[in-house]
Amino acid sequence: MTQTFPTTEPIWCAGCGHFGVLRALDSAFDRLSVSRHESMVFAGIGCSGTIQNHVKSYGYHALHGRVLPAAAGAKLANPSLTIVAAGGDGDGLAIGMGHLVHTFRMNPSFTYIMMNNGTYGLTKGNVSPSSPTGFKGMTAGRDADPIMLGLSLSGTTFLARGYSGQMEQLSELTDAAITHSREGRGFAFLEVISPCVAYNDRYQDWRSKLHDLGSEPAYDPTDRGAAFTHALELKENGQLPTGLIYKGKKDSLESTLGVSAANAPAHQDITSSVHRSEYQSLIDSFRR
Amino acid sequence: MTQTFPTTEPIWCAGCGHFGVLRALDSAFDRLSVSRHESMVFAGIGCSGTIQNHVKSYGYHALHGRVLPAAAGAKLANPSLTIVAAGGDGDGLAIGMGHLVHTFRMNPSFTYIMMNNGTYGLTKGNVSPSSPTGFKGMTAGRDADPIMLGLSLSGTTFLARGYSGQMEQLSELTDAAITHSREGRGFAFLEVISPCVAYNDRYQDWRSKLHDLGSEPAYDPTDRGAAFTHALELKENGQLPTGLIYKGKKDSLESTLGVSAANAPAHQDITSSVHRSEYQSLIDSFRR
């Protein structure tokens, strides 16, 4: 066996919510029998942005806020890969907000786990777009909710929310998200409430605030309007829904571009002369 | 009278929807008795991005996609100004998407008129995030709807949609938007369907697609959930709602920062010695 990079131990603070995300992700690969060498973890910048170092998988540490375009580019280039992007709320909701909306819109088939702790851990506890009202003077109405955002976009196909203090549900949701994207159904968005014990320790808080939609047999995750109004109601009562929030059907980006595992950029033979006649005919088209 | 820049004639193609936006804006300043020298128009880059040249007002031509942060900075620095930002769908929904979401979140009191023609006019008809299904191969589910987006964000306080082929309604909505922001209620977002006759001429189309909410006496623009589901229904039937879509109440950004007309950055006397003792006490705090 060729030795490749040894996975490292996390450098997170003891009790950091990110440990739960890591566990759920790594074990999901096993549960789903993802072949490790055909998987790749794309990470943002932040405490969350080291998760790829701890998973046996190909790993990439993107620029701050750019994990989604990087992952989308990779997926389009090689749809055979199982791609999981992961990063913090600063990464995904502040600097990366535009890409998040566009990724919902475009629906490329990869999973994105947003490790949301409502603060910037690595830069020492700054306000983030998802910081709770009251955090460092944050005013009501400022908090960004990526699930609501996803519901507002017609390209969205998978929205779920888990909690790193609830491993069973989190594992299920992680499996569901990765499965959604592995099956080519599009962009699977999984927000994980992942408390930062150093700067925004709200484990206490969440216990009473999270509402598991799994406990509502009547909840229909395919009804976008109902999902929106239900979440709105919960939020007005200080609750946040967890579980599978929405599942829709739209063509995946790679499929609309006609990219398949068989005919993807990464699988083109570029060194032989198979494309030569195409090149020549392109050249010929300039004999105008 | 000191001569200042002479307003110029638009260089838009005859029939361009942007003419309507210009007319509505310029006349709104008159109708609302906005004192011209206390107003400023911030424009994006695109065909739409020349609108400020045609209005007697202070004018700024921002970078592509950055009209919102520039306008927000100006509003925070000098809340006495009536600020109207305007730009295209490429400017606001593609490259500027992140700022749009954050501006909804933060709710600074200025008006933003998105001149939406579903294409990039100035760069010759490229696909935009709001291009209709079918435009240059655009697939269903890709189109971004800024009103739905605004509804998903809890900081949103004003959402309206007009049509440059419907001047009466457009003028009313423009007045309402500018009034909302002038009264310090926050960010007033007005989307205007403003067809591009050169690259995406859909005047025909819109005639049957637009649904005026003003015609529904029962419509309640203060109910976010209902507004969302109603818009969703209309969209599912190929319709798009116009009129005042949502009006909410949240503190404006400048008010949460304690900025008032009286105590704003732009109104500080920095040349006299009024702040000197403050400076000295800051220096003294470093005798640690």
Add this chain to the structure above:
Amino acid sequence: MTSSKDHLDDVNIIVSGQGGDGSLTVSTILSDLLRERGYNIYTERDVASRIKGGVATASLRASRESRHVRSDDVQLMVSFDAEGVEKVKDQLADDAFIVFDDSDGRLPEGAVPASARLHAAPFGKIAVRQLGRTLYKNSIAVAFATRALAIEDDEVRSSFERRFRRMGQAIVDQNLQALQVGFDLADKMGISADVPMARLSAKGQNKQIQITGNEAVCLGFVAAGGRFFAGYPITPASELLATLESWMPRLGGIAWQAEDELAAVNMAIGASITGVRVMTGTSGPGLALMQEGIGHAGAAEIPLVIVDAQRAGPSTGLPTKPEQSDLDLMLYGGNGDFPRMVLAPGEPGDCFELAVKATNLAEKYQCPVYLALDQGLSQNLATVDEFDLDSVVIDRGKILSEEDLVSMDVFQRYALTDDGVSPYTTPGTQSGFFLLTGNERDEFGRVTTSSANRVRMMDKRMAKLDSALSELPTGRFIGDPNAKVGLIGIGSAYGTLVDALEKLSAYGLNAQLLQPRTLFPMLPETIEFITNSDRVYVVEHNQTGQLAGLLIREGAERNRVRSVIRYDGTPLRPGDIAAEILEKEAQS
């Protein structure tokens, strides 16, 4: 048409009108006709940054030899707009042949050289009156122009037939009718040329193609195996995206319009990680936005080709006008020290060749490689020799297959090597796991701040530039190798300087021209060229002499370097440049 030159060999033509009024088709029709006669063709467009209106100008040069600039001796002008004439007045030959549409009024006194041959008629009005649409003014005017060039009427007619055929017989007939109106009018006004355009051998023609720099870059990229492009529309780079969007589907590749330039460069990086050859392309404002991403590619060692189709800055500047003022940004943008290469093609042939090269270099050396184009080079159409696919060699560098890997004890994506290049794998390979990061890291890709490791990694990355030196594109040397006066120019300045060199020689100044095709890392030959000259005129299209600055920083003797700079938003013209050099020579 007479002038000091033999018109059979070289004619410069300008057509001008209002943006969007179709007048530039006159230039296209003349271009077709002259191309059919076997001439090399070079065309330029000068349009406003708006969709309708504003002066729009097309220039056309037909020459026996290949040329890449429109000269400032214009022998034939067709104008529908007085402002268009005004704009190029200084570039009209004394005896220029001028066809003017005076529907909106006469040309003002002194608008053209005194000895010019002005033929004015109200083409627009005639078109409306006799043919019902203003548009036909263009076909009427063609008749005047072809008479001036002494091209037979029948030849023009058959060209019209070919050209308009796909639009249907009605269109053909109407345009032929308009043409005939023109011929009749020309007959009435007694218009004829002195010297006809030649019929050159058709031999050379068949091996030629007519192409812009942007299109040639696209061809080079795909021929080199490029299969992923992400961009965002911006003048004058948009054609890269549009061209590749139309080609990629049949090649199994993707060209994608991203939501902005940040997404574009990072999508390209993501695709590159999978082993696909990638490119992005933009112009100044977009390139400024991509700087973080480009530096990241350098730091994380990810292949990336970036095309900068430069336009006049700063900021949004003059979006449709030419300039070469992003050299500093390409050379010194991005934070921190990382290896990058900057190649600079001078005409479409170079664009093809260097795009192939850049695509290979990026992957082989795992770093960003720039192709520095400029508006003129990017968008102007020129006839060049057909690109030779046999010349395309694909070099994937140190890529490792599963077979390679299994025979290795250990695989490290950032292994320290003598040449600075580490063997690499692509995801999907069973034994090739890696960690990629823009942070400093050890050979496995694990982040570390160890200072000893840091120095080794910095040295490793920068060593690539030395390793690549011998395979970087060398410059093009033209003229007398013993001349004591040198000229240096890149991009579209190449075409200008080829012409200027001739003009200088006509004035008795013996000079030599170097078009460096690699700007960074600096090739020794470039510095030697300066060292071996008494004086070198560095001709560039920017305000601050960025290329001269680079040359001096990289080793050129300051006192041998003379800057010739232009930054007025118009193309570099050979006569203008030659005049400044002659003036400076007179003073030296």
Add this chain to the structure above:
Amino acid sequence: MTSSKDHLDDVNIIVSGQGGDGSLTVSTILSDLLRERGYNIYTERDVASRIKGGVATASLRASRESRHVRSDDVQLMVSFDAEGVEKVKDQLADDAFIVFDDSDGRLPEGAVPASARLHAAPFGKIAVRQLGRTLYKNSIAVAFATRALAIEDDEVRSSFERRFRRMGQAIVDQNLQALQVGFDLADKMGISADVPMARLSAKGQNKQIQITGNEAVCLGFVAAGGRFFAGYPITPASELLATLESWMPRLGGIAWQAEDELAAVNMAIGASITGVRVMTGTSGPGLALMQEGIGHAGAAEIPLVIVDAQRAGPSTGLPTKPEQSDLDLMLYGGNGDFPRMVLAPGEPGDCFELAVKATNLAEKYQCPVYLALDQGLSQNLATVDEFDLDSVVIDRGKILSEEDLVSMDVFQRYALTDDGVSPYTTPGTQSGFFLLTGNERDEFGRVTTSSANRVRMMDKRMAKLDSALSELPTGRFIGDPNAKVGLIGIGSAYGTLVDALEKLSAYGLNAQLLQPRTLFPMLPETIEFITNSDRVYVVEHNQTGQLAGLLIREGAERNRVRSVIRYDGTPLRPGDIAAEILEKEAQS
């Protein structure tokens, strides 16, 4: 404690432990004590880019004269971590006094110099056993350190009382108890110093403040009337935002954390348009993102101050480590040619002075002005003379009031003037309407592509650099003005070179130091300094010699310039730099 130096005047101390374990408070306590004795204090921190764990080191220098570097002769080290000792081993004085917590095991053989005085005890274990919390190991260790410095026990006790008072009496008592445990242990181990720290006159002290470069920049900015700051968190620039967030409310200003760096720079630009003095601040990756905005400020003529707290690149690099590798980005970033100024403070006093200057220059010349800091300068605490508010003069340049305007026939925001600066107004002024744009435009601000206008506008904008030349901050010259060997360094290299100069002189090398405080436009004095020297060592913290490159490009003779470069992610050390210069001198 003996060494070749007189310890009374100058002591270098290092404390190291694990990130987040509180060990760096030992350094703070020693700093307080020595400051109370009247010493100048300089402290450095070296932390990992993570919240808990990793080696964290604090350095402290106490000296009679003001110093801005920790020397590489460390006389006292307190370490709770073997790796911390390993990292600085080479910088320990031969007879260094080393206090080591061996709770986790002894130091390996040869870990410290043979003649060092090592005093090891299991502080951590003792703390847990006797006081119930590991945290108290720090207070125990303080006792050892103050004994080494021969500071009286009582003095330490009263300092503890003052320091811990605000945390409540319980904390005071517990720490005093821990301190006593330390004194007792020290007694038992017979620890005492040879030479005590002096009690310097308290005279100088009162006029001194202790401050970081980032904080000093904030002070200068607000004192110059700065009232709007927009930024985004990034090490080592985050303190700019945090500091101004806490100050602005009482000054009627705003400091705002934007959603990203693009928003930050464009918000600052928007605020600037209203006439407010604005600043943004970031580090390498963020600065790369801001390039489009910064160029736009230059093009549209909008005042903007940008602080770059440089860190080790490229890309994300080593986020918490020092480097000066964004010089090229500041000098040459952005698309197209536009005027910019780059100022480079060397210590907190400069930071204050140049922040005032930058704020004035930006508004007066309506262009972007950079303040080039680096991690060491930004974050290290130093004692400096109290800033003098009388020195602050606010120059708003050509601002026009309504009274000015009514007496004018015409107001043009981009009026052509000799000095390149146009009079300006702010929105709200009755007769001051303007159009601002980053496109090329006429004097009223109306977009135009006229080539004559283009040249005038480009020249006008660039003329500002010449106009400003006489008021740009001049450099600091230190040492023998007749010395034939020169040293040049900026930012935190200034502090290093002051020390290195002394060391060189001790070795008999007579040299002169120039700390240029304006990098761009280049001041003639900087080039003259080089011309007047036989050799100039340009000492900089990057891989490619960016400062040397600038100097050569701007006029320095290449053969007089010798680069001394470091890029290992650790601070520049005077002994190390002096040694390289001596070696090079020996060869020259």
